[in-house]
Amino acid sequence: METKKITNKTIPANYDKYRIFFDSNRDSITLFRLDSEGKPGKFIEVNPATTALFGYTKRELLSLSILDIETIPDPIREERINALLAQGKTAFKTTIKDKKGNDKFVEIETIIINYENKPAVMNITRDITERKIAENELQANKDNLQSIFDSVSEAIYVIDENGTFIDVNKGAEKMYQYSREELIGKSPESVSAPGLNNLEEVNRILQSVFENGIPISLEFWAVRKNGEIFPKDVVTNKGKYKGKDVLIVTARDISNRKKNEKALKKTQEKLNKIFNLANSGIVLADTDGNFLEFNNWWLKMTDYSQKEFGKMKNFSFTHPDDIEKSQMWLDKINSGEIDKYQIENRYLRKDGTVFWGESSVSAIKDKDNKITNTIGIVTDITERKQAEEALRESEEKYRGLVENSPDGIVTYVQDKITYVNSEALRIVRANSYDQIIGKSVLEFIHPESKDSVIQRMKDLVLGNIASQIVEEKLITISGETVYAELKAIPTLFEYQNAVQVIIHDITERKRTQEKIKQLSQAVEQSPVAIMITNTLGIIEYVNPKFLETTGYSYNEIIGNNPRILKSGHTSFSEYKNLWDTLVSGNEWFGEFNNKKKDGTLYWESASISPILNSQGITTHYIAIKEDITERKLIEQQLIKAKEKAEESDRLKLAFLANMSHEIRTPMNGILGFTELLKDENLSVEVQQEYIKIIEKSGKRMLNVINDIINISKVESGQIEVTASETNVNEQFDYLLTFFKPETTHKNISLLLTKELSSKDTYIKTDREKLYAILTNLIKNAIKFTNDGSIEFGCVKKGKFLEFFVKDSGIGISDSQKKIIFERFRQANDTTSRSHEGSGLGLAISKAYVEIQGGKIWVESKEGLGSTFHFTLPFHSEYELKDKMVANNIKISIKEENEINNLKVLIVEDDSISKLLITIAVKPYSNNIMKVSTGYEAIEACRNNPDIDLVMMDINMPKMGGYEATKQIRKFNKDIVIIAQTANGMQSDHDKALAAGCTDYISKPVNITTLSKMICKYFKK
DSSP states (O other): OHHHHHHHTOBOOOHHHHHHHHHHOSSEEEEEEEOTTSOEEEEEEEOHHHHHHHOOOHHHHTTOBHHHHOOOOHHHHHHHHHHHHHHSEEEEEEEEEOTTOOEEEEEEEEEEEEETTEEEEEEEEEEOHHHHHHHHHHHHHHHHHHHHHHHOSSEEEEEOTTSOEEEEOHHHHHHHOOOHHHHTTOOGGGGBOTTTSOHHHHHHHHHHHHHHOOOEEEEEEEEOTTSOEEEEEEEEEEEEETTEEEEEEEEEEOHHHHHHHHHHHHHHHHHHHHHHHOSSEEEEEETTOBEEEEOHHHHHHHTOOHHHHHTOBTTSSBOHHHHHHHHHHHHHHHTTSOSEEEEEEEEEOTTSOEEEEEEEEEEEEOTTSOEEEEEEEEEEOHHHHHHHHHHHHOHHHHHHHHHTOSSEEEEEETTEEEEEOHHHHHHTTOSSGGGTTTSBGGGGBOHHHHHHHHHHHHHHHHHOSOOOOEEEEEEOTTSOEEEEEEEEEEEEETTEEEEEEEEEEOHHHHHHHHHHHHHHHHHHTOSSEEEEEETTOOEEEEOHHHHHHHOOOHHHHTTSOGGGGOOSOSOHHHHHHHHHHHHTTOOEEEEEEEEOTTSOEEEEEEEEEEEEOTTSOEEEEEEEEEEOHHHHHHHHHHHHHHHHHHHHHHHHHHHHHHHHHHHHHHHHHHHHHHHHTTOTTOOHHHHHHHHHHHHHHHHHHHHHHHHHHHHHHHHHTOOOOOOEEEEHHHHHHHHHHHHHHHHHHTTEEEEEEEOOOTTTTEEEEOHHHHHHHHHHHHHHHHHTOSSEEEEEEEEEETTEEEEEEEEOSSOOOHHHHTTTTSTTOOSSOSTTOSSOSOSOHHHHHHHHHHHTTOOEEEEEOTTSOEEEEEEEEOOOOOOOSOOOOOOOOOOOHHHHHHOOOEEEEEEOSOHHHHHHHHHHHGGGEEEEEEESSHHHHHHHHHHOTTOOEEEEESSOSSSOHHHHHHHHHTTOSSSEEEEEESOOOHHHHHHHHHHTOSEEEESSOOHHHHHHHHHHHHOO
């Protein structure tokens, strides 16, 4: 019925046209038939494109079927075949494997045709691997871009041509406190702070960017969902979104910056106000007398403009008669003799007129106590000087001047105040003369100034000359402190010797100076480096932290350009961006990898911003820098640690995947062919073939388990070395005999080179580990050699024996040689490896060589073969004497059959293992007893003292084999007890002997080994 159904749906094909179409088609075309159960049979025809796609020859392909190159669940395959049978054709996408095991994505169109007068299935297969990979990469790129889009802390939103939000990132949701769904569909007007933005101008800017594509930045006041209004910087760019032109807008909340700018501006205005509104001229000059800064009051005093004054030098305004005196005092400051001085000088205005000034000049020093500048505060005392002159000329004029003097004037006789003017009342905050007159002068002197004032009062009386102007602290009626400059002059008051004191209130000036000093100290003592340059980038000021960080002195850095710190790390484009930002009036943030004076590189985080004058013009740039070198180093260390951890995880995962493969593959052979053996119709030859496969798979699994145990001992540092006298040549002869059949099967020559003398062939070493090393190396050579030869041997070099295993195999690349001895490493640790094995042999061999004091290495070129070398220390206790070399004992069938009357007790809790041991000892026994626990074993031995052999399992419930053996030995010292366990450690062997066992055999039990062991103890 099914055959008829297929026949009715076949498509006739003209053979000639079909042949041309078949051979020239670029797509793979394969023909096969369905069997009676509807399953695909082997390919009956393939075209040239098929061999190119799958990598097989045509002959190889005709021995395969679709089942060999496509692995899918049976229900899916049945569904496809049903669709094909129902419709006559079908199409689908799938994944196939080529000859190299590579996966390929394909599209397959399946059609039922008539081929050679029989229905057949034609598959037309097209390779879409590149397209599939491109699609996957495109999706991955989309996912990456979305992740980046959402991870940016700034708000990003996409606006279409209608001014509507069509997408926003997480930063926008956080900024506006709206969800993405709430924002999409809104316009910028919906988040605009009412009345704070020119929305027409904003829309014009957006339209301009949309039309010409030129990015524009602007400041925008927005409102959050909770009603909070905040400012933000907005950058608008034209871009593409899902193929359409859009505006991509980035916004940053600048609320904190606005607050800081406002506070900074307020502070700067306050300082400028203090500086320029002080009622004294203030001038800052360098040590050469060049004027650096001056306030408006000084310009007002001299009638010069700022531009004119800037071109002049010190003493340009000093009256010629006072220059010498001023120069003398200035020299004392520059020489370090004094730190400050006060003098009265005459100064010249622009129009040539003279005014008197009281100058207070102080030195400004750097951290090294070196004078860098001087600051002078000049108070116009012209009126006071005129008043003094007038006092000398006329009492009337004197009184008038005193009463109207801007300075306080006090007269005292024998320290009692007899007169004060109105300014003096104001200075001490008195409301009437009665509060002052008659009181002692010292009542109004601050305790800190009292001693110096008393001394000057005495000096004045004795010297009878006017004192110099001095600065002292006074106390008001209410106890407030007042700073004043005092000058005392001897005089007469009502015909009595008296002293007149002129008091100039400098409290405001002191407060101004203190604020300037505090500001200066804050900059000087800042924990971060501060640098100020002019608009050309020339450094005019740096603080001590800057000098400490860079290693330059103040004189070395001042007048230089910051490029003195360049290390070459920062690109030209980054510097251009920096200057473009500053020139546009904005603050720049970034990092530099700069160079100190001694050449040391260091990282610093920098904030650079322009300094504007009252007209909004940039006059300087200030850079605030923090050394982040240590943080950078920590970041690099963390990255390296992360990479190392990831590499370790990758290697361990590769190792586990390989172990899974190496265990599951032989297990698949064991279980699969065991299942096949259940078939009663199998011939004897087929049964033996299956048994050989099961045996081979079991040995392979045992090798894997042994490798895992050995590498575990290597990892845990539990390798034990048992040295004994070893005949190296005997080891070589055994290995040659052992591996000869395998190499002969592969048509490879196995050669042994013996270069050791009879004396040198005996060494004291760990025989088992030497055997394991040579076995691993020879196995690898056979595995990776397809033709040619393998040679192994040994030579003596000094105090070492150097062993070698040389092959003509595939060789090893340079990159593989670096990692081939590492743990968890293989030359090819991918799933596409072409050779089986755990990949642990070389790591184990390396550990065995090194723990015995040797070293191991490889010499190889890819495609030209490899030579593995290792050395072991030459230790020998050999003495020249006649030695009888015994031939290997070969136990014949006849000898084995001579032992056939043993009484054997099998102690085993596992039924399968019990059966195996029973079969193994049956040829040697006429009476076999079986028990399952240690208690039962003790009782059986006690009740049957004629038992010859006990096969004792170690791991059993209730009582283990070790304890049972100890109990049996208490009443039977001669019975032969052979321990058997799945544990394969040397320590288990030692435990068995220590417990009283005669010998030890590990599971899985090798029948031949067990036979030899029985013959050893019962041979007649």
